[in-house]
Amino acid sequence: MTGIIPVTGIKRKEEIKMWASIKEFASEFFVTGDPLIYGADVAIALTLFAIVFVLTYFKKWGWLWREWLTTVDHKRIGIMYIIASILMLFRGGIDALLMRTQLAMPNMEFLTPEHYNQIFTTHGVIMILFMAMPLMFGLFNIVVPLQIGARDVAFPFLNALSFWLFFWGAMLFNLSFVIGGSPDAGWLAYPPLSEMSHSPGVGQDFYIWGIQISGIGSLMTGINFIVTILKMRAPGMKLMHMPMFSWSVLASCVTIIFAFPILTVTLALLFLDRFLGAHFFTLDGGGNPMMYINLIWMWGHPEVYIVVLPAFGIFSEVVATFAKKKLFGYKSMVFALMSISILSFFTWAHHFFTMGSGASVNSFFAITTMLIAIPTGVKVFNWLFTMFRGRISFFTPMLWTIGFIPCFVIGGMTGVLLSVAPADFQFHNSYFLIAHFHQVLIGGVAFGYFAGLYYWWPKVFGFKLNEKLGKWAFWLWNIGFYVCFMPQYALGLMGMTRRVNTYGWDTGWWELNLVSTIGGFLMGIGFIFQVWQIAHSIKFMERDTTGDPWNGRTLEWSLPSPAPLYNFAVLPQVDSQDHWWEEKQRRAQGLEPKPAPPIEPIHMPKNSGIPFIKSFFWFIAGFGFVFDWMWMAVPGLIGVAACMLAHSFHYDNDYYIPVDEIKRIETAARGAV
Amino acid sequence: MAHSVDRAHSFSPHHEYGHNGHHDLESLRTFGFWIFLITDCILFGTLFATYMVLHGNTNGGPTPEELFEMPGVIAETFILLTSSFTSGLAVLAMNRGNRKGLIGWLAVTALLGASFIALEVTEFAHMVQDGATIGTSAFLSAFYTLVGTHGLHVSLGLVWMTALIIQLARYGITPVTKRKVNVIGLYWHFLDVVWIFVFTIVYLMGVMQP
Numbered sequence: 001m002t003g004i005i006p007v008t009g010i011k012r013k014e015e016i017k018m019w020a021s022i023k024e025f026a027s028e029f030f031v032t033g034d035p036l037i038y039g040a041d042v043a044i045a046l047t048l049f050a051i052v053f054v055l056t057y058f059k060k061w062g063w064l065w066r067e068w069l070t071t072v073d074h075k076r077i078g079i080m081y082i083i084a085s086i087l088m089l090f091r092g093g094i095d096a097l098l099m100r101t102q103l104a105m106p107n108m109e110f111l112t113p114e115h116y117n118q119i120f121t122t123h124g125v126i127m128i129l130f131m132a133m134p135l136m137f138g139l140f141n142i143v144v145p146l147q148i149g150a151r152d153v154a155f156p157f158l159n160a161l162s163f164w165l166f167f168w169g170a171m172l173f174n175l176s177f178v179i180g181g182s183p184d185a186g187w188l189a190y191p192p193l194s195e196m197s198h199s200p201g202v203g204q205d206f207y208i209w210g211i212q213i214s215g216i217g218s219l220m221t222g223i224n225f226i227v228t229i230l231k232m233r234a235p236g237m238k239l240m241h242m243p244m245f246s247w248s249v250l251a252s253c254v255t256i257i258f259a260f261p262i263l264t265v266t267l268a269l270l271f272l273d274r275f276l277g278a279h280f281f282t283l284d285g286g287g288n289p290m291m292y293i294n295l296i297w298m299w300g301h302p303e304v305y306i307v308v309l310p311a312f313g314i315f316s317e318v319v320a321t322f323a324k325k326k327l328f329g330y331k332s333m334v335f336a337l338m339s340i341s342i343l344s345f346f347t348w349a350h351h352f353f354t355m356g357s358g359a360s361v362n363s364f365f366a367i368t369t370m371l372i373a374i375p376t377g378v379k380v381f382n383w384l385f386t387m388f389r390g391r392i393s394f395f396t397p398m399l400w401t402i403g404f405i406p407c408f409v410i411g412g413m414t415g416v417l418l419s420v421a422p423a424d425f426q427f428h429n430s431y432f433l434i435a436h437f438h439q440v441l442i443g444g445v446a447f448g449y450f451a452g453l454y455y456w457w458p459k460v461f462g463f464k465l466n467e468k469l470g471k472w473a474f475w476l477w478n479i480g481f482y483v484c485f486m487p488q489y490a491l492g493l494m495g496m497t498r499r500v501n502t503y504g505w506d507t508g509w510w511e512l513n514l515v516s517t518i519g520g521f522l523m524g525i526g527f528i529f530q531v532w533q534i535a536h537s538i539k540f541m542e543r544d545t546t547g548d549p550w551n552g553r554t555l556e557w558s559l560p561s562p563a564p565l566y567n568f569a570v571l572p573q574v575d576s577q578d579h580w581w582e583e584k585q586r587r588a589q590g591l592e593p594k595p596a597p598p599i600e601p602i603h604m605p606k607n608s609g610i611p612f613i614k615s616f617f618w619f620i621a622g623f624g625f626v627f628d629w630m631w632m633a634v635p636g637l638i639g640v641a642a643c644m645l646a647h648s649f650h651y652d653n654d655y656y657i658p659v660d661e662i663k664r665i666e667t668a669a670r671g672a673v
Numbered sequence: 674m675a676h677s678v679d680r681a682h683s684f685s686p687h688h689e690y691g692h693n694g695h696h697d698l699e700s701l702r703t704f705g706f707w708i709f710l711i712t713d714c715i716l717f718g719t720l721f722a723t724y725m726v727l728h729g730n731t732n733g734g735p736t737p738e739e740l741f742e743m744p745g746v747i748a749e750t751f752i753l754l755t756s757s758f759t760s761g762l763a764v765l766a767m768n769r770g771n772r773k774g775l776i777g778w779l780a781v782t783a784l785l786g787a788s789f790i791a792l793e794v795t796e797f798a799h800m801v802q803d804g805a806t807i808g809t810s811a812f813l814s815a816f817y818t819l820v821g822t823h824g825l826h827v828s829l830g831l832v833w834m835t836a837l838i839i840q841l842a843r844y845g846i847t848p849v850t851k852r853k854v855n856v857i858g859l860y861w862h863f864l865d866v867v868w869i870f871v872f873t874i875v876y877l878m879g880v881m882q883p
Contacts, residue, residue: 154701154705155701155702155705219712222712223705223708223709223712224705226708227701227704227705227708230704231701231704232701257708257711257712257715258711258712258715260712261712261713261715261716261719262715262719264716265716265719265720265723266719268818269723269814269818272807272814272818273814276807276808277807277808278807278808278814278817278818279730279732279808279810279811279814280723280727280811280814280815280818284732285730285732285808285809285810285811285814286727286730286731286732286810286811286812287727287730287811287814288726288727288730288811291723291726291727295719295723298719641832645832645836648833648836648837648840649836649839649840651844651849
């Protein structure tokens with residue numbers, strides 16, 4: 001009997017020890033100590049709880065799985081991309097406003113320096129890779145097959161896989177906010193700061209794996225849309241008949257397939273440095289940190305053209321539609337797109353003129369950078385000439401386009417200033433640079449995608465967005481933009497460098513910083529108006545029954561809104577640019593539409609759960625690698641391999657929609673076949 | 674039906690439109706694979722560039738001349754080149770409709786690929802035993818990553834080829850399996866070409882006297 005007491009005593013001691021180690025683990029595993037992050041924890045937990053509750057209460061789990069998680073329909077995948085990117089815009093925007101609040105006044109103590117470093121890092125990564133990219137892919141998905149007269153993309157399964165890889169990559173990256181700690185070495189994670197020697201935490205590993213997983217998805221989307229555009233255009237649609245947005249997608253995807261493998265390798269090498277102690281970019285062992293900076297910008301510079309080219313395509317569509325004129329200079333537009341996509345690979349070193357490569361190298365990159373201004377200028381003139389003597393109607397997509405032109409021209413001019421290598425030694429890493437790239441990325445990319453979203457919204461969802469609220473949002477964004485970023489040019493010239501988390505009263509920077517912060521919040525209010533606009537438009541739904549609410553010119557407007565599952569009951573026979581416009585003109589002249597060939601059964605791909613599951617295994621593997629937990633990473637990779645094999649052995653993955661079914665759907669959507 | 678097929682052909686000048694105006698999926702997939710190979714070219718190109726920049730940074734560790742043992746590497750090269758030839762024979766057998774020949778030549782190709790991997794793993798193991806690890810110097814980091822990435826590609830190809838052999842045994846030569854054989858043939862030849870560059874740039878230029 002006497003032996004029992006010490007045994008339980010030991011047990012209790014062990015229990016206490018265990019609890020202590022669990023506590024210690026939890027305090028390292030979860031990010032602790034910051035009220036902002038505790039707030040976020042609560043918000044995340046509540047949101048997850050609400051989602052689970054709603055799905056369970058309304059018995060929607062099966063619906064979610066069958067209709068969305070396993071879908072291979074490009075239109076639904078596009079919608080999921082867009083929802084995800086708007087959520088990411090919210091998060092990246094909050095990051096921006098936190099930074100602007102910290103910088104509003106001198107000596108602010110709103111964010112700690114460590115937290116500030118994390119926030120400018122995640123702001124950059126999220127806005128470029130998890131906001132702009134998915135919004136772009138969402139528009140690709142929604143528009144391209146409809147515009148070129150195809151029934152889906154070339155590889156619908158791969159398309160779903162791309163989306164879910166992006167989704168789980170983004171989840172992994174965002175998880176770092178509450179688990180383990182965010183990356184804090186800047187949006188491109190320059191070594192040696194991003195190496196184990198300087199960033200021993202897990203933040204950088206979240207960065208590597210979050211971007212790596214979603215980057216593989218981006219690469220596959222690039223391949224998918226190249227094949228779709230080159231091989232699946234409607235009969236008769238020659239390349240030079242193709243709508244300009246599809247051309248811009250082709251230019252962007254060609255750039256993707258050449259640029260993204262470089263990113264994959266660069267991140268993998270950084271990972272090997274951190275994980276296996278390799279010496280690619282370390283300060284010791286013969287490593288070369290500048291090698292990383294060259295490699296990452298060989299991807300990074302084309303990347304900004306990848307996101308801006310489709311925006312150019314959107315402006316071309318919008319301008320032609322709302323000026324009711326054929327696009328001016330179609331051929332020069334195509335030429336400009338393609339030459340930008342090639343030139344984009346020869347400018348990377350202008351991001352580090354100060355590296356010390358010597359005068360001849362700097363001159364080469366300065367000149368190639370200036371050269372890009374030429375095709376871009378051609379495009380601006382083409383848009384202006386399209387508007388010239390057109391009957392312009394000022395709907396929201398057109399407003400964003402008109403707002404874009406002066407904004408992008410100023411941003412482009414400051415870009416040319418930056419490209420002058422000797423002058424760049426002054427501008428480098430100052431707020432002048434910050435203002436420049438925000439002007440081209442917000443004024444070019446964000447305005448462009450907003451224009452696209454407003455333009456194609458009725459096609460996707462079957463109802464229009466409220467114009468009045470949209471105009472409020474436009475003016476708030478547009479005015480907020482100039483109020484926010486024009487002072488930053490001046491601040492840069494006054495000596496304020498990027499990534500400073502605070503400054504003193506003696507610098508004389510506070511007035512301009514305060515103005516800039518006010519501008520930032522104006523854009524934030526603009527975003528709230530957009531959310532309100534969407535909510536309002538859902539409530540007071542204004543259905544688009546025509547399928548052609550803007551009197552459009554290209555094929556997507558010949559379909560009902562939203563387009564049926566198979567898009568085109570009969571593939572159109574195309575013989576000109578602006579085919580749908582020409583067709584409408586013919587009908588207005590009282591000419592009979594050409595007799596359509598009879599409807600035939602349509603071959604469709606079956607839904608599949610593999611893309612979702614496989615990407616989830618990538619997430620598991622990535623999470624394991626982040627924490628060096630091989631017991632988690634290895635099963636994750638085995639899961640990925642098993643999914644690949646399962647897909648390879650799966651032969652029953654298509655079906656036919658019978659003619660009766662097509663006729664029934666067409667009658668319901670159009671009133672007649 | 675004959676009527677509708679005529680119709681489909683009469684309004685589709687593109688060769689991609691086959692029966693009933695539908696795209697020939699298998700040829701789309703082969704085309705997509707060519708584009709994937711472009712991305713893989715860039716991937717290896719980046720690794721080669723990294724190797725070229727870093728191969729002199731030996732950090733006091735072994736240099737390429739001290740490290741590389743050419744007989745083994747030459748054996749690897751001949752084995753891989755032969756496997757490329759046998760994968761070509763497999764495609765020829767397929768085009769004759771000879772399923773047994775196809776599976777046989779694919780199996781020979783896979784065996785040769787496996788011996789290549791075995792030799793490479795042995796080579797790496799020897800180097801590591803001699804204290805030349807990925808963490809020794811920038812040169813060795815770049816070396817193991819470049820050559821290892823090629824080896825990883827070959828290994829993945831082996832798993833893929835095995836899966837394909839099982840599918841061929843189960844379904845025979847169909848348009849789908851035919852496309853799969855063609856695609857893996859492309860992949861295999863591509864890896865062969867990459868190896869020729871590895872052999873030249875890493876090994877031959879490594880042991881050449883300056």
